Amino acid sequence: MASNHSASEEQTRRHKVEGPQKHIVAFVLSLALTIIAFAAVAAGDINTNFTYFILVLMAIIQVFVQLAFWMHMKDRGHLFPIICIIAGVFVVCAMIITALFWVWW
Template sequence: MASQQSASNHSNRRHKHEGRQKHIVAFIFSIVLSLIAFAAVASVAEVNATFIIILLLVMAVLQVIIQMAYWMHMKDKGHLLPVVFMLGGAFVALTCIVMALYWVWW
């Protein structure tokens, strides 16, 4: 009896699923960010273009974080190596962009 209970507890821990609620919240948040982006671009005549560009960049970063955390499950344990490689790739890409801008401007 005790071995059955411990086996079922181990099975429950191993197959724990986060459920629909977090995915639905992440999906709604993504939709809201997209709608805000569309509204910002539509109001380009009334609002400063620099503000809209900054707003769009911030919302794009938020979208990437949501996509990676909830849809690609990067927030779960065991995903450290892909995160390290993505951060390394982002560092190399940003270094290339900065050096290209430096090369063009000077």
């Protein structure tokens, strides 16, 4: 019985409980990124190309925030999902490039 108890304590030490502070910061950051993207579109005086640039930049940052904080990809033991996500991005980029060349030629 003592060995089960000590194994449980060791597992608890390894998996520290994450407080709500990081989730609140991530939520506020996600909210701020969304507001910036909305404001860039809502302001009609901004150059269209700059608006597109802001939208794509905010989307990329938003993806990393979502993966790091909400999907916990920053924690240990998530190497395989990260490799799969990167492989998926490469496959999608290859498909887009192939489709573009196919349409052009």
